[in-house]
Amino acid sequence: MVPVPRSRRAMRLALAATLGLSAWAGVAAAHSGSLRATRDPIAVPMWLFLLTGGGVVGVSFLLASFVTDRRLVDAVHDWGRSLPDPGRVLSVLVRLAAVGVLALTLLVGALDRTDGVRNLAILVVWVVWWGGYVASTYLFGNTWPTLNPFRTLAEALPSLDRPYPDRLGAWPSVAGLLLLVWIEVVTPLADDPRLLAAVLGAYTVVTVAGAVVVGPDSWFEHVDPLARVFRFYGHLAPVGVEDGRLRLRLPGGALPGTILDGRDDVAFVVTLLFVTTYDGFVATGPWAGGVRAAVGVGVPPLLVYLGAYLVGVAGFYLAYRASARLGRRRADTYLSTTYLARRFAPSLLPIAAGYHLAHNLGTVLVLSPTVAAVAASPLAPPPSPPQLAGLPAWFGGLELAFVLLGHLLAVWVAHATAYDLFPSRLQAVRSQYGVTAVMVGYTMLSLWIVTEPYVAPPFIAS
Template identity: 80%
Template sequence: MASESRRRRRRRRRSRAVGAVLAVAWVLVAGVGRVAAHSGSLRGATRDPIAVPTWLFLLTGGGVVGVSFLLASFVTDRRLVAAVHDWRRPLPTPGRALHALAGAAGIVVLTVTVAVGVVEDATGVRNLAVLVVWVAWWGGFVASTYLVGNTWPALGPFWTVAERLPSLDRRYPDRLGAWPSVAGLLLLVWVEVTAPLADDARLLVAVLVAYTVVTLLGAVVFGTDRWFGSVDPLSRAFRLYGRLAPLGIEDGRLHLRLPGGVLPETTLDERGDVAFVVTLLFVTTYDGFVATGPWAAGVRAVVGAGVPPVVAYLGAYLVGAALFYLAYRTAARLGRRRAETYLSVTEIARRFVPSLLPIAAGYHLAHNLGSVLVLGPTLAAVAVSPLSPPPSPPQLAGLPAWFGGLELAFVLLGHLLAVWVAHATAYDLFPSRLQAVRSQYGVTAAMICYTMLSLWIVAEPYVAPPFIAS
């Protein structure tokens, strides 16, 4: 009887999960007509093909990650590994006045962005709202969370406002865990990729207002700590990225530490945490993949066979996210088998998944830095003289020849740091040195695959995604 009851509960959970996936898919399809990747407006002039054969380039990148794993395997002194990651230097902690000032600044920026997006007639990258969101925030601020430190709790206008609103403190369903944040991240990036937000400032403002309303309502119903801790995808992404940064708050104090120093001791406990980190890695990859030649040829062939463009994009999106997650779970299963440990696959997956954060950060930096460098002068010009015609973005396009190599370096550096974090995690998790080394086989194999895919996308010349909405 007990066994039958457990089976019924499992069937009900699977039914709810399938229903949730179908509901999200319906919202995604219903909310988007034609596909319009914003990369067409922001990145078209920032990607050039590499001069060496692609197969040689990819094998070299994958080989670098593999060799770095071998080199890290020779570092078997636990005291040395611990000393590297335990290094800290306390710094003066910002006072409440500075925190309040940062919160007020965030509210002002959001208000001005919404107002300008509504009243300004300029379109595309000539509109201050578009530049603030895609250049200053998505390209610059997001990078600051993993390069410097996570300042979103102080600067985030949603958090600042929500803390001052009354709360109903309704009980959050524990069975949901972090899964709503996974769905929220998929939804946000889907809208970012497929809607013409970089061309239509009013549509961008509508998305900002909708996100603000949903976020504030959720914080009022469930409380700020629970909402921003488990549900809000932006807060969760920035908090995870912040653990990669050299600056962080520990025990109420600001500390300087080595980049990624706290990742080996990071244990993710929420249901869906592993899926969230893997999805964070996937969505940036998808954003770049849809601007490649092979994708353009493939989606044209699929649409030519009678499949609607939005279905082709959405199908690749959901299948890709599932494959990324399946690949990582398979890697965790391989690591458990090779290590011959009593730990479950879920426990292995939770402990090693923070090592994927440097990969996501490295690819995000490579993917967006070009937009910041190309459009940064335009943003400065529009912000200083909002009434004057801004310089034409094409006149600012054309990055130095060495920039392509810098993008590739960011990708490789992220993967190399990921290998080291996985190595340190293994030595923190397993008492045996042989177990520690063998437990990394699966995640290292996954990293090599992720590396080669990321390098291929960065190296591909830019191709405007087909079926762009006018």
């Protein structure tokens, strides 16, 4: 029998866990249910709107192609200013506070009988953390290494320091990210605080135990999907750490010089982009109609969701690999497709960040007063659920602007990366053909999802 590589075993184990969870859940429930802010449809024809969005990205590529002065490109991305060190005492206090928030969230989730947006644990996880804190990592900088309560707990325990299998690489984090988002989609985590506390508790146990076995550095570098999400997003932020010091830089300034370690890192970045897209896609009208049609002919609902999930992530990855092959062929370079994929993959991060901001900012703005009210008076009667449909009309335009700005920054990062790679200006421009084509496709898909009115995914758990 031919031995199965451990990286494949990890992926198969995650898939088996996913299938098992799907069978247990029985129905699908995207987390957006009680947290989604609705919007009115756009007033122009959809086909014209999408072509316009895709055209903006295409034109931005043409405009960036005229910026051929290498000194200018380097000056933009090398600009920076040193920032003062916040100090060790403040860092310790912040870490202890993060552990306290984790403990409070677990306690409230397990004991408080209120559900949905009336529960503090739900609000902390989905509004404060997933909506607000995640955005802070790509807007202001990655503070997770300091805040990370799981690492704080692990470092307080004796480590076994078992060697981490190098052949696994970062593939466990890819599987972990897929599994986490799948749990979010197929279970009512946004409405059931006890289920949320159980999932968060299980994640805490697995993460702390894994960090104790192989050491915190290895675990959070290769395995933990949350730490890796924040690390990659941190490369996009205008604040970062260089040579042990905080440094102010332009947004995305660190991305052109970022070289991913291998295909596992490339797969993680593409997966991050996909899961953010999938989370919004399952809450659209066309998806709801497609699921009902498939179920009508006898296909189990979760098989439809899972099939789209797996086919979608594979399609995103294969499309990006194809873009790298096209770039290599058009640039006529000796550099391998894998190396080009590793260099250009960081340019996808602004797209993921722009869509995440557009997807979650409305919820954060609408529910922030509820978070403050519940946190200020945890023992008072829970407030009435907010009216999530009351966003001002201009906010839809702001969401679209976030999506487009993310894609425009992605085009510029790819442009700067190409000029860092190739001595020939013509090679640098031609190497971007593939990744730009993929970005145009991502732009049109993202804009379509953002402009679609929210539709509750069919077969939601009660």
